[in-house]
Amino acid sequence: MTRTRLNRVRAAAGIAQLALQQIEDDLSADxxxxxxxxxxxxxxxxxxxxPGGLLPxxxxxxxxxxxxxxxxxxxxxxxxxxxxxxxxxxxTDNAGQRMTRAARAHEPQGDxx
Numbered sequence: 001m002t003r004t005r006l007n008r009v010r011a012a013a014g015i016a017q018l019a020l021q022q023i024e025d026d027l028s029a030d031x032x033x034x035x036x037x038x039x040x041x042x043x044x045x046x047x048x049x050x051p052g053g054l055l056p057x058x059x060x061x062x063x064x065x066x067x068x069x070x071x072x073x074x075x076x077x078x079x080x081x082x083x084x085x086x087x088x089x090x091x092t093d094n095a096g097q098r099m100t101r102a103a104r105a106h107e108p109q110g111d112x113x
Contacts, residue, residue: 023044026040027040034107038102038104038105038107041106042100042103044099045096045099045100056092056096059088062087062088063088065084066084066088067081
């Protein structure tokens, strides 16, 4: 792995951490109501397209890592790639569905279906 690539990954991860901290700060702010919380939750997980939500983007990143691991482990048992594919599925399916339920529970009309 080139040092430049690792440095880019570190810098990007640092930027992502700062962005996530800003979102956490917004969620902790006074005056946030149920509809605003629902809107924020939807923004984090909307599955319309990858740029439209954090969770789909994270799942796409983990899937890219899984594809690379799959290419590198052709003489191995596939534990790394399988684990990464499962992690991506959990992000999309499990976390995404739970975020959707939480957002629905906080919508003004109270629709929790």
